[in-house]
Amino acid sequence: MQPVGGLGGITVLSGEPAYRGVLGQLDPDRSIVAPVALPPAPAPDGIAPLTGLPLADPSVADRPALLVKIDNTSKGRPQEALALADLVYEEMIEGGFTRLAAVYHTNAPLLGPIRSGRTTDIALVGSLNQPIFAWSGANLVHAALLRRRDIIDLGAQSRNEYFRASDRPGTYNLMSEAQTLFDIAADRDNSGPPPPHFEYRDATIGLPESARPVAGLTVAFPSATAEWTWDPALEGWARTQNGTEHVDAQGERVVAANVVVAEVRKVATGSVDTAGSTVFEQQFLGSGRGWVFTDGQVIEVTWTKPSIRSVATWTTPDGVPVALTPGITWVELAPEDSLELF
Numbered sequence: 001m002q003p004v005g006g007l008g009g010i011t012v013l014s015g016e017p018a019y020r021g022v023l024g025q026l027d028p029d030r031s032i033v034a035p036v037a038l039p040p041a042p043a044p045d046g047i048a049p050l051t052g053l054p055l056a057d058p059s060v061a062d063r064p065a066l067l068v069k070i071d072n073t074s075k076g077r078p079q080e081a082l083a084l085a086d087l088v089y090e091e092m093i094e095g096g097f098t099r100l101a102a103v104y105h106t107n108a109p110l111l112g113p114i115r116s117g118r119t120t121d122i123a124l125v126g127s128l129n130q131p132i133f134a135w136s137g138a139n140l141v142h143a144a145l146l147r148r149r150d151i152i153d154l155g156a157q158s159r160n161e162y163f164r165a166s167d168r169p170g171t172y173n174l175m176s177e178a179q180t181l182f183d184i185a186a187d188r189d190n191s192g193p194p195p196p197h198f199e200y201r202d203a204t205i206g207l208p209e210s211a212r213p214v215a216g217l218t219v220a221f222p223s224a225t226a227e228w229t230w231d232p233a234l235e236g237w238a239r240t241q242n243g244t245e246h247v248d249a250q251g252e253r254v255v256a257a258n259v260v261v262a263e264v265r266k267v268a269t270g271s272v273d274t275a276g277s278t279v280f281e282q283q284f285l286g287s288g289r290g291w292v293f294t295d296g297q298v299i300e301v302t303w304t305k306p307s308i309r310s311v312a313t314w315t316t317p318d319g320v321p322v323a324l325t326p327g328i329t330w331v332e333l334a335p336e337d338s339l340e341l342f
Contacts, residue, residue: 009270012141020270021281023122024145028308032286036304036319039311040196048106049193050086051257052200052326060106064152064185065194066178067125068134070100071113072224075172077241081109083252087197088330091120092266094277096222103128104178105194112175113168114156117146119269120333123284125151126308130191132181136174139271139279150309152191154181197311198258199323201295207323208316211297218340219261219332226332228259230296236327237293257327259293260314262303264333282333290314291339292322298341 007025009018019025026032043049046058055061065086070079072090079100082088084107093099099115101124117135119142125131126149133151137143147153156162161180165173185191199205216229216237227240239246239254246254264282271279290303292314299322305312314322 012144016141017270019119019141019145021119021267022283023281023285023308024119024142024148026285026308028126028150030308031306031310033304033306035306035310035313036287036302037313037315037321039313040199040321043196048086049196050103050105051328052196052198052324053106055106057106062193063105063182064191065128065131066104066108066134066181066185067121067128067131068102068104068111068176068178069115069117069121069136070102070111071115071172072098072100072241073172074242075169076113076115078247078249080112080175080249081107082248082254083250083328084109085328087328088256089124089333090219090226090330091118091124091282091333092221092280092335093118094273094279095275096224098221098224098226103131103194108178108182110175111178112165113172114162114174114176117155118142118279118281119145120282120284121146122149123305123308125149127197127305127311128194131194132185132191134176134181139273141271142269142279152185152188154184195311198260198314198329199321200326201323205323207295207297208299208320210316211299213296214293214298214341216342217259217261217291217293217298218342219334220338220340221335228256228293228330230293231255232296235325237330239330255328256330257294257325258329259332260303260324260329261291261293261332261334261339262312263289263336263339266335284312284333292324294322294325 228237
């Protein structure tokens with residue numbers, strides 16, 4: 001992982017701590033590294049760009065993506081409708097816990113519990129072509145930096161399309177309906193559908209020779225553990241969270257067609273939370289070591305994301321993108337040396 005240096009800190013708001021992260025200081029089109037492969041080609045008509053699957057409802061093809069920040073602590077689980085997301089990122093927050101950035105495009109379920117944003121999210125929304133951003137807010141500095149991004153800001157701080165679920169504990173009970181947010185965004189003409197984020201296998205594209213069978217993987221964050229086990233019967237990777245099978249609020253086991261791991265650098269942003277813990281930023285920008293888990297196989301790759309707006313590529317040593325299984329993909333933004341195979 002190559003650090004981005006020489007930026008120092010900036011004052012975002014008078015009287016607030018200086019921001020010392022990277023993503024909030026960069027022009028979204030500034031390239032940090034050279035690309036090693038072309039981004040995925042546009043999705044064919046009738047194919048969902050973020051899953052590679054046929055669209056059940058072709059009318060949703062042109063709507064924007066919706067990225068929602070979802071709690072992933074024990075008080076926030078089970079989350080709503082994770083099985084209906086197109087793409088999910090797991091990112092580390094303060095205290096070493098994790099939060100989910102779930103991206104919905106083809107489905108529009110109940111969302112929640114919705115939590116706050118982090119500057120890590122700048123790299124995630126950047127590649128989605130001005131997505132809807134559903135969040136509960138953030139500290140003043142991080143909120144200001146996120147609102148400078150190309151997003152449709154439908155966060156709870158400025159909208160009334162959110163409600164509190166009576167059957168969930170306070171702080172972990174903020175919910176919203178995805179269809180309501182999609183309907184609001186439909187009245188705006190400055191957004192578009194997300195571009196494809198991965199290549200997908202078909203009759204002519206297979207796995208590289210470097211692919212090898214693997215039973216599963218574990219990503220160890222300081223205060224959370226994500227385990228994925230290949231299940232041929234489910235044709236996917238079944239998730240275990242902190243030693244317990246991960247199910248959503250509908251009782252569906254969380255299963256991914258693909259799990260993609262990017263080893264990323266973190267930096268202190270200059271902020272602390274209410275408990276005094278350092279707020280870090282994970283830098284999914286530049287390039288680093290990665291792994292693709294698909295069809296019961298693992299392929300070691302290099303991930304490359306030249307700019308904030310770029311779609312990341314996942315390539316073998318000879319620069320060839322690895323093609324995934326059509327379906328939902330989870331991306332683990334992993335600390336260095338946190339991956340173990342079994």
